[in-house]
Amino acid sequence: MAKSKDKKLLKPLGTGDTTIPPKDAKMIPIFIMGREYIVPETLTIMKAIEYSGYKYVRGCGCRGGICGACATFFRFTGDYKLRAGLACQTVVDANMIIVQLPFFPANRPGYDLEDVNPESLHEELRAVYPEVFKCVGCGTCTRTCPMDIDVMDYIALMKRGDLKGASHKSFDCVMCGLCAARCPAQISQFTAAMFVRRLFAKYEMPQAEHLATRVKDVNSGKYEKMLDKLLKMKQGDVQKLYVEREREPDMAELGNWLPEDKTHL
Numbered sequence: 001m002a003k004s005k006d007k008k009l010l011k012p013l014g015t016g017d018t019t020i021p022p023k024d025a026k027m028i029p030i031f032i033m034g035r036e037y038i039v040p041e042t043l044t045i046m047k048a049i050e051y052s053g054y055k056y057v058r059g060c061g062c063r064g065g066i067c068g069a070c071a072t073f074f075r076f077t078g079d080y081k082l083r084a085g086l087a088c089q090t091v092v093d094a095n096m097i098i099v100q101l102p103f104f105p106a107n108r109p110g111y112d113l114e115d116v117n118p119e120s121l122h123e124e125l126r127a128v129y130p131e132v133f134k135c136v137g138c139g140t141c142t143r144t145c146p147m148d149i150d151v152m153d154y155i156a157l158m159k160r161g162d163l164k165g166a167s168h169k170s171f172d173c174v175m176c177g178l179c180a181a182r183c184p185a186q187i188s189q190f191t192a193a194m195f196v197r198r199l200f201a202k203y204e205m206p207q208a209e210h211l212a213t214r215v216k217d218v219n220s221g222k223y224e225k226m227l228d229k230l231l232k233m234k235q236g237d238v239q240k241l242y243v244e245r246e247r248e249p250d251m252a253e254l255g256n257w258l259p260e261d262k263t264h265l
């Protein structure tokens with residue numbers, strides 16, 4: 001590993017990041033895959049990695065804290081604590097030692113929601129994800145989650161058979177996999193939660209009538225002509241149409257807004 005006295009030699013290899021750091025931004029040392037780089041302290045981990053000359057091929061998606069693709073573990077030199085975060089949301093700090101986790105081998109059993117017995121959803125969960133019931137209640141998952149979700153709590157709700165509670169509690173999960181990476185009981189909390197949300201949505205939640213109507217419309221071919229028309233338009237005209245479209249105002253009353261032009265409904 002490079003020593004700090006060599007810092008002049010360790011200027012960024014290239015700039016994959018177009019962000020221009022604020023004038024006089026302090027430069028700090030960070031370590032990416034064991035090698036030291038000097039980066040502006042204002043960057044997120046993701047931008048600092050790009051600033052250091054790396055190009056993302058995996059481990060990067062939305063850049064907005066939504067997709068969970070940029071799960072990252074880090075430590076600080078001289079500190080025993082292993083920390084975790086999303087690279088696109090966490091700002092670098094001096095002496096951060098970073099490794100990204102573009103994929104975590106979580107348990108993703110195959111299942112068919114059509115074959116599920118709606119009378120015993122809790123048993124279905126036990127059959128597909130038996131490891132959920134081995135949770136030891138250590139709380140590591142909750143402390144690791146970058147979305148501040150009480151993961152241990154939604155696992156506890158699953159164990160009790162409260163699928164509705166577990167669905168609501170896990171709803172903000174971005175599927176980064178960091179909780180599963182740290183679980184001593186080897187539970188894939190986030191994939192189990194996805195299964196529970198699917199069970200809950202299909203078998204327990206009241207069906208949304210407007211959605212059923214829209215699916216029927218789609219299947220009946222109601223939108224085919226409109227799609228054809230769009231496909232034949234020039235790119236610039238589609239862009240114009242998109243920019244000038246009627247939009248739901250931010251403060252519109254939930255579920256009550258309708259566009260003035262109802263020809264596409």
Ligand code: SF4
Pocket residue numbers: 068144145146147148149151172173174175176177178179180189190
């Ligand atoms: S619950 Fe797990 S997978 Fe979901 S956001 Fe939190 S740490 Fe990531």
Ligand code: SF4
Pocket residue numbers: 134135136137138139140141142151152155182183184185186187189
């Ligand atoms: S890390 Fe695993 S064992 Fe610990 S509370 Fe979370 S789910 Fe349970």
Ligand code: FES
Pocket residue numbers: 059060061062063064065066067068069070086087088089174
């Ligand atoms: S890139 Fe999507 S959450 Fe970070």
